Amino acid sequence: MTREDAAKLSPADLRKAMADGLWLDTTVGLGLGYLHTNVAILPEKYAFDFLLYCVRNPKPCPVIHVSEPGDPIINTVSAGSDIRDDISRYCVFEKGELVATPTSLRDYWRPDAVTFLLGCSVTFEQALINNGVPMRHHAQGSTPGVYITDIPCAPAGQFAGPVVASVRAIPGHLVSRAVEVTSRYPWGHGSPLHIGDPSLIGVDLSKPDYGDVPVFEEGDVPVFWGCGVTPQLALSEAKPEYMFSHYPAHMYVADVTSDNVPR
């Protein structure tokens, strides 16, 4: 299936194509307008502390869905969707080490597995585009610079670590608009966590920890949003016996639109 064909599928059909092994690539440009999420699946005994960590750090870790232990069905945002099949590629970690990148979790599932769906940047990027704020990195064919800041997360139990932020170059006269628009999407990282001088949050724009070096045009301001890498770092430090996540850029795509997330 070409990406052009995949982009025409409804979220339910796209997830079925993933489950059937017909689409195993990234979700970039797919399920346009629908909610994409980060995914973290971990043992029940870590679930309270991780949920508390997310609640205490809502910009990087916006909670959209938390399952009952062992229940792989995501009914809140997609009727009958099975998280074990409905992502194109997964990461499997054991004690913080990546041990496999399967296209299904059927062989790895555990009876005490609690699934967390957390908001992702696809939501706010699309909202910004819809509201006239350009995404420079789209035009440049690059990915946003992602930085480990010197802002600490509010810890909870064994979950702690720095806030990770992604940057976008926003034309100065549209920065206010960008705040207005993204503040309407708390489930999509919400409003920016920093605007302006990157050094104030311990960031050197020329040295991203992930992604590409951002390119600024005349009059652009660096604007930073919370990033889904934040909980991934905290999880890799906490080293649970097992943890499953989506593979980078292979997001969970829900039936609800980015605007219509149950709250």
Added chain:
Amino acid sequence: MTREDAAKLSPADLRKAMADGLWLDTTVGLGLGYLHTNVAILPEKYAFDFLLYCVRNPKPCPVIHVSEPGDPIINTVSAGSDIRDDISRYCVFEKGELVATPTSLRDYWRPDAVTFLLGCSVTFEQALINNGVPMRHHAQGSTPGVYITDIPCAPAGQFAGPVVASVRAIPGHLVSRAVEVTSRYPWGHGSPLHIGDPSLIGVDLSKPDYGDVPVFEEGDVPVFWGCGVTPQLALSEAKPEYMFSHYPAHMYVADVTSDNVPR
């Protein structure tokens, strides 16, 4: 101390007066502009399910603070405040039964007690007044009608039950404004959960489950918000070994203003 004098105190001084036994009455009209919260304190083993229940039902149960087990200090919204002293009167429940209404929790505290601060209607009522939406029940010297609706909460573990809503009579031309204003305060029950025909949510306005029968003026529309009685009902059904709460209308008053709640 007269209520007029108490109303002049800063939140920190008001809490000290409560801790010292100098103010043991309700918080109605006190700490104006500051964050007031509902309080639920329960054993650690219930904490994940209760937090999940709150996250799944954010309108009636907006989470503001969750403590570490056994830690009575509320630093997030009030520096150094001790939840065992800083409320004027408490309810102590054992297996869902009210067994005491002390003015301190010092004699009841447990090493596994997890404190939840949940948003309350003081926040959105003040925001409505500040934005020109009258609160009819203030002028009438009554309390809002509170109703057990036929809307079910999203359950989590042993926590379940109906959504409880409070009603206010809002002039028709201000209903849209009321939604705009309160949607800015998700930590204060957020936007209304129902507007108009009460029978559609199983409510007979003439028969409140708590509070007073609302009085409508010509052109008023009934507008319903999530209510902090919702988690109290769920907790009383779950019957944990122990549970502490604020005594009705004796709220926790924080140092932060209603506008400046950490998120």
